[in-house]
Amino acid sequence: MRKNYETLLAEMEQAPISSEILPHMLSTFRKVTMSYWSDLFHCYDLPDLPRTNNELEQ
Incomplete structure (x- = not known):
């Protein structure tokens, strides 16, 4: 995921x-x-860390 994001930033x-x-x-x-x-x-x-807390918010 990190590499894909770095590619997107580049x-x-x-881009024109x-x-x-x-x-x-x-x-x-x-x-x-960057911050x-x-x-x-x-x-x-x-x-084991959940990606979001959406389940908790439901």
């Missing part, structure tokens, strides 16, 4: 700029992603 950075606001949006998206990076894929490192 593709987003190399189609609007003036897009670079700002991508920069913000990348900044927020959560250390915990973003934690659920995939521990096999």
Whole structure:
């Protein structure tokens, strides 16, 4: 999952700029992603850790 996400981020950075606001949006998206990076894929490192708490919320 982590590798797929890294690939997506790379593709987003190399995509042609189609609007003036897009670079700002991508920069913000990348900044927020990097701030959560250390915990973003934690659920995939521990096999018994639930991916979401949706079942608890039902």
